[in-house]
Amino acid sequence: MLKRIILSGFVVLGALTGIRAHAVNSAPADTIYTGRIITMVGAGTDERAHAEAVAVSGDRITAVGTRAEVLKLRGRNTRIVDLGSAALLPGFIDAHGHLTGTASALSAANLSAPPVGTVRNIADVQKTLRQFIADRHIPPGAVVTAFGYDDAQLEERRHPTRDDLDAVSTEHPILVSHVSGHLSAANSAMLKLAGIDAGTPDPNGGVIRRRENSREPNGVLEESASTAARTKLPPVGLEETLDSLKYAMTYYASNGITTVQDGAVIGAQRPMLDEAARRSLLPLDVVTYHMWTPVMLDLKTFKNSRTYDHGLKHYGIKLILDGSPQGKTAFLSQPYFKPPAGKPANYVGYPTLPADAVTKAISEAAARDIPVLAHANGDAAAEMLINAVAAVRQADPSARPDVVMIHAQTVRDDQLDRMAQLGMRPSFFVAHTYYWGDWHRDETLGPVRAEHISPTRSAIDRGLSFTLHNDAPVVPPSMVNTVWSATTRRTRSGDILGPTQRLTTWEALRGVTINAAKQQGDESLKGSIEVGKQADFVVLSTDPLAIDPEKLRDVRVMQTIAHGKVVWRAEDTLVR
Numbered sequence: 001m002l003k004r005i006i007l008s009g010f011v012v013l014g015a016l017t018g019i020r021a022h023a024v025n026s027a028p029a030d031t032i033y034t035g036r037i038i039t040m041v042g043a044g045t046d047e048r049a050h051a052e053a054v055a056v057s058g059d060r061i062t063a064v065g066t067r068a069e070v071l072k073l074r075g076r077n078t079r080i081v082d083l084g085s086a087a088l089l090p091g092f093i094d095a096h097g098h099l100t101g102t103a104s105a106l107s108a109a110n111l112s113a114p115p116v117g118t119v120r121n122i123a124d125v126q127k128t129l130r131q132f133i134a135d136r137h138i139p140p141g142a143v144v145t146a147f148g149y150d151d152a153q154l155e156e157r158r159h160p161t162r163d164d165l166d167a168v169s170t171e172h173p174i175l176v177s178h179v180s181g182h183l184s185a186a187n188s189a190m191l192k193l194a195g196i197d198a199g200t201p202d203p204n205g206g207v208i209r210r211r212e213n214s215r216e217p218n219g220v221l222e223e224s225a226s227t228a229a230r231t232k233l234p235p236v237g238l239e240e241t242l243d244s245l246k247y248a249m250t251y252y253a254s255n256g257i258t259t260v261q262d263g264a265v266i267g268a269q270r271p272m273l274d275e276a277a278r279r280s281l282l283p284l285d286v287v288t289y290h291m292w293t294p295v296m297l298d299l300k301t302f303k304n305s306r307t308y309d310h311g312l313k314h315y316g317i318k319l320i321l322d323g324s325p326q327g328k329t330a331f332l333s334q335p336y337f338k339p340p341a342g343k344p345a346n347y348v349g350y351p352t353l354p355a356d357a358v359t360k361a362i363s364e365a366a367a368r369d370i371p372v373l374a375h376a377n378g379d380a381a382a383e384m385l386i387n388a389v390a391a392v393r394q395a396d397p398s399a400r401p402d403v404v405m406i407h408a409q410t411v412r413d414d415q416l417d418r419m420a421q422l423g424m425r426p427s428f429f430v431a432h433t434y435y436w437g438d439w440h441r442d443e444t445l446g447p448v449r450a451e452h453i454s455p456t457r458s459a460i461d462r463g464l465s466f467t468l469h470n471d472a473p474v475v476p477p478s479m480v481n482t483v484w485s486a487t488t489r490r491t492r493s494g495d496i497l498g499p500t501q502r503l504t505t506w507e508a509l510r511g512v513t514i515n516a517a518k519q520q521g522d523e524s525l526k527g528s529i530e531v532g533k534q535a536d537f538v539v540l541s542t543d544p545l546a547i548d549p550e551k552l553r554d555v556r557v558m559q560t561i562a563h564g565k566v567v568w569r570a571e572d573t574l575v576r
Contacts, residue, residue: 027062028075029055030564034067035083036543039529040090040513044506044545054088056535059563064531086558087543089509090528091258091536092479093516095427095467096373096406099262099286100269101181103241103248105473109146111176113153116476121155122164125176129168140171143190143233147473150179152326152439158341160185162219175229179474180324184226185219194229196221203228205352207329212342223323223352241272242281249284253568255477256538256557259285259516259526261469263373263406264318266291273312282311283567285536287520289318289373294357299364304371306521315520316371316402319361320352322381325409325444325453326436330378332410337446349378359388366392366401371521373427374403379410386415389422404519407471409453410445416455420462425519427467428511430454430486431475433498437491451498456486460507467519468511480540480555483508487549505544505552535564 037051053070055063063070074080109132111119119125129146138144151159165174165187173190177183186194198215202208206224208217221229236244252260262273265288276282285308290297297317304314323329328340331349339347358374365372376382385405392399400423405411408426411419419426432440432453441450452458459466468486470477484490486508489497503511517527525534539559544552560568 026073027057029057029062029070029073029078031056031079031081032070032074033081033083033088033537034070036085036087037064037083037529038087038089038509038543038545039064040509041528041530044504049506051529054529054537056564059535059565061529061531061533061535064529083539085542087540088529089538089540089544090513090526091538091560091562092256092512093259093520093522093527094252094257094261094469094472094477095512095516095519096263096429096469097261097472097477098181098264099248099252099260100245100265100272101262102251102473102477103244104145105147105177106248106251107244109144109176110148111146112148112179113150117148119149120153122160125149125154125160126164126168129165129174129176133169133172138172140169142172143193144169144172144174145233146174146176148179149176149185150326152436152443159183159220162187162191162217165190165219175233177226177230178324178327180327181474182223182226182324182329183327184221184229186221186229187219190229190232191217191219194232196225196229205350209342222327222329235268238272238275242276242279245272245276246281249282250568252472252477253284253560253562254557254572256479256540256560256568257284257477258536258538258560258562258567259287259520259522261520262286262288264291264320265289265314266296270314277310277312280310283565284562285311285313285526287522288312288314289316289371290314292317292319292361293353294360299361299368299370302368302370313520316373317361317365318373318375318406319358319385320375321358321384322349322351322376322378325377326432326439328444330409331381331384332378333380333383334449336444337449338443348380351381351384353384355384355388358384359391362388362401362403363392363395363399366396366399369402371402372404373406375406376411377407377409379412379415382408382411382415386418386422386424389424390418393422404467406469408455410449411455412452413455413458416458416462416464420464425465425467426459427469427519428454428456428459428486429471429474430456430468430489431470431482433489434481434485434491435475437489437497438493438495441491441495441497452501453498454486455498455501456503456507456511457501460503465515465518466511467516468508479512480557481553482512483544484549484552486511487552490550505549509544535561537561541570 041048052067174187207222209220322331514527541556
């Protein structure tokens with residue numbers, strides 16, 4: 001829910017002046033915005049990239065151009081909004097994230113490190129969990145969940161173990177998720193609930209970490225082992241789930257996002273989202289991709305859509321080929337710079353799907369015109385994906401698989417060459433340069449490979465259309481921070497990681513607007529400010545194109561407008 005503190009600070013004015021406009025009709029507009037408008041049309045130097053005024057009627061843009069011409073659409077009841085020093089842009093589009101996962105994370109104990117949270121060591125993990133149990137009055141026997149611990153940022157540089165979590169409680173099953181979402185840690189009660197003990201074998205595509213010189217689980221669960229444990233969590237009721245979803249939507253709106261992605265829908269999440277749409281609980285558009293494994297989803301019966309129904313579009317499928325580079329489970333072609341404890345020097349991570357299954361999924365999806373998002377962090381996983389697309393194209397030269405490589409953290413230049421040839425697109429988790437750039441340089445990849453993570457400039461050089469994302473709840477869904485990361489590549493320590501890969505502000509903005517719209521089949525509807533498109537906007541405190549990229553982090557979201565309606569104001573506050 002939102003709590004209105006004060007009224008909007010934007011000024012409502014009368015007649016203004018200007019030059020030309022392109023309008024769909026001459027009917028009076030509901031709202032006209034005047035001031036600094038960045039349309040994201042053409043190139044950054046193109047005169048079409050900027051406008052002085054935009055007219056909106058209902059949920060559509062009816063005119064774009066100069067103040068004088070657009071104001072001809074002013075009627076008796078038209079609201080005129082002077083942006084002042086602020087700037088109006090197309091609403092940000094979430095190219096990859098997890099709406100339902102973010103909703104769940106916002107309801108769990110927050111174990112995030114600064115600047116997202118306050119957890120700096122294992123003692124802080126324990127303190128936060130104890131406080132969460134006390135504040136929520138969680139009775140003995142009830143499960144306690146938490147999200148966001150990061151061994152890369154903990155002073156101990158390790159995962160919490162079952163012993164660490166047993167020190168919090170032996171009466172509550174406790175499951176804490178790693179910030180990547182690819183690992184978790186469980187206490188003894190949770191391991192028992194999950195049916196994991198010394199006799200439990202490692203599942204396909206996952207690892208149960210063990211105590212030294214023992215088969216006894218130490219509490220840390222990787223990939224499919226972590227997923228299996230989460231399936232033992234008690235179900236959450238529909239109304240509670242919808243309440244968390246509404247809160248998450250507001251959270252996204254506060255970051256200027258007007259189209260949200262749920263990038264790994266499983267089980268009851270689809271009917272829950274359908275119910276949210278039926279009840280008109282989606283002020284922002286939601287695009288879904290449904291998790292695929294050989295036993296989880298039958299593409300012969302999977303129903304997807306190219307259009308929105310009450311703000312919801314079930315669009316494609318999601319494959320996960322490997323794990324997390326910061327968690328050292330991503331599948332690399334060369335060994336980790338410093339392998340995880342207990343792993344040999346030649347450790348390269350591992351795939352989570354067999355290569356033949358990836359090829360089969362992409363082939364079936366292409367035959368049914370179903371878009372695919374494929375999680376591939378390591379370059380060996382990227383190679384699996386590229387080879388799969390190539391095999392499908394070779395088997396049927398007319399096939400045109402719609403495949404996006406999600407994260408693409410360590411994709412190589414030679415692989416980008418092949419992706420361009422095959423019509424693939426990368427979506428870069430470029431904020432890795434800030435959140436884990438130092439970790440990648442010193443721990444996972446070493447200084448040479450780390451310079452090339454999220455190779456956005458290399459992608460541009462090859463003519464690839466790419467997007468940028470935050471993978472929320474892994475990191476907050478701040479598109480402003482993403483644009484800053486893409487243009488500066490600053491790490492937590494202040495280092496610049498891969499300066500040759502930096503983007504201009506315009507290029508970075510394309511990755512969260514028009515390119516993101518194209519990725520999700522929405523380019524005729526969203527992503528730029530043009531006549532006939534949906535009135536989805538974000539109002540920023542200043543023109544991002546007019547400031548030093550180093551100052552982009554300071555830019556604030558002042559308003560978010562979706563379907564022509566204001567859904568967030570800077571004067572609003574998040575209330576749980």
